[in-house]
Amino acid sequence: MSFIAGLKQSWPLVLGYLPVAIAFGISAQNMELSTSIIMLISLLIFAGASQFTFIALFAASTPLLTTVLISIGLNLRHLLYSSSLSPTLKNVHIRHRLMIAFGLTDEVFATTFHQIKQIPEKKRWLWILGLEFGAYASWVIGTFIGIKGSDFLLNHVAEIKPVLSFAMPALFFSLLLPLMNKKTAFVILIAFVTALIFTLFNHATTGIFVAAFIAPAFSLFLQSHKKPCKTNSCKS
């Protein structure tokens, strides 16, 4: 049942992933990659930014070694996700951790982080697996739809594309709201502004990395240097 519960929670990810996966299928098809190669990319890598970068660099005849290193480098931010989740999964069996590691994308991490403490420890890996299965299935199916339906989609689906493009910010915003409290408000603000500034200069991935460390570090630094309260009103 935990797997099904996780799967049910994946529908916002499905909504967000489908148009991106379709776009990937269409783009890769236009670069004259074979259907089997395009499907292999989505089946094995399962990382949007990395996949788009790979096909773009490949189409530009960039040396393969450079292409591979840049594509892997783009995913370094995933180190943060696993590190952040690791304490909540310390009682999960090794083989189950190996299974869930594959699908730890940005959105899977955000949804998991938001909900994991409500799930009994022994069932957490199953729940995450269900969540990842929904996300992964939509990614693979979306890629296939993009490959096979590229002509039809480009001519007829323009109307719903803007709504689906709002799915990702909608998902992250809805996951952020429950996290907002006195302890996290400052961290969230610093992280948001930091990442926004980096995005404006086309360094979004670096911005995520920097925001992830600077915001909490700065917050903890300020708390550790906060003057102790000496009046009675502080105790209320």
Added chain:
Amino acid sequence: MSDNLLLIISIIIIALGTYLIRAIPLFINIEVLLGEKRKQLVRRFFYLMGAAIIAALFATSIDLSAFSFTQLPTLISMLSGFIGIIIAYFLFKNSGISVLVGLISYLIASLLFVGI
């Protein structure tokens, strides 16, 4: 070695690299590494880091090109979507419903303001 084979090998290497990046930290217990004294600090840091990452992901997912006068309908639609999410969250306390309400609000606003 044929081009196709090199391409497949590249894809496999990227996939393996990505998997290892995601997997390795799941096996490192930072709390054990840093010791009992720093355990609370580590837990607080990772909790705050999680919130910071989601805030950063939110910031990087926003369509910044909407923030111009030429894209006013898109901006209004986006703001309507976020307002819809806030209202839905306070009413239902459910992220999934909040996302759905946000998308519907976005769609309605985009249809209403398409003429601007």
